[in-house]
Amino acid sequence: MCCADGSQLRVLVVDDDVDSAESLAFCLQVEGRAVQYATCGEDALRMSETFAPHVALIDIFMPELDGHALAAELRRRFGKDVIVVAVTGALKSIELDDFDAHLMKPIDFVQLDLMLARRQADGQRLP
Numbered sequence: 001m002c003c004a005d006g007s008q009l010r011v012l013v014v015d016d017d018v019d020s021a022e023s024l025a026f027c028l029q030v031e032g033r034a035v036q037y038a039t040c041g042e043d044a045l046r047m048s049e050t051f052a053p054h055v056a057l058i059d060i061f062m063p064e065l066d067g068h069a070l071a072a073e074l075r076r077r078f079g080k081d082v083i084v085v086a087v088t089g090a091l092k093s094i095e096l097d098d099f100d101a102h103l104m105k106p107i108d109f110v111q112l113d114l115m116l117a118r119r120q121a122d123g124q125r126l127p
Contacts, residue, residue, distance in 0.1 A: 060094060
C-alpha cells in the first residue's frame with residue numbers, strides 16, 4: 001500500500017521474540033507494506049539509518065536497549081516523522097511518554113490496520 005505521496009509505507013517491527021517479529025513482518029508484507037524487522041534495539045537503530053520508517057512497532061521489554069530507549073532514540077532521530085507504537089503483552093501500567101500509541105499482544109490486526117491506513121492516507125498523527 002502506498003502513502004499519499006505515492007511511496008510505500010515503511011514499517012519497522014522490533015521484538016526480541018524472533019517468531020513474533022517474523023510473523024508480524026510477514027503479515028504486514030502480505031498487506032503490501034515495506035517491512036524490516038529486528039530482534040534487538042541496536043539492530044533496529046542500524047536499520048533505521050537507511051530504512052527511515054514511517055511507523056515503528058516496538059516491543060517494550062527487550063534486553064539491553066529496551067523499547068523505551070529505542071523509542072526515545074527514534075524520536076530524537078526522526079522527530080514526529082515516525083509514528084512509534086508500543087507493543088506489549090504486559091497488563092500493568094506502563095509509562096508511554098515516548099510512544100504515540102499502544103497495542104496489546106496478541107495484536108488486534110483490525111486496530112493496527114486502521115492506524116497504518118491513517119498514517120498512509122495523509123501522514124496524520126495517531127490519536
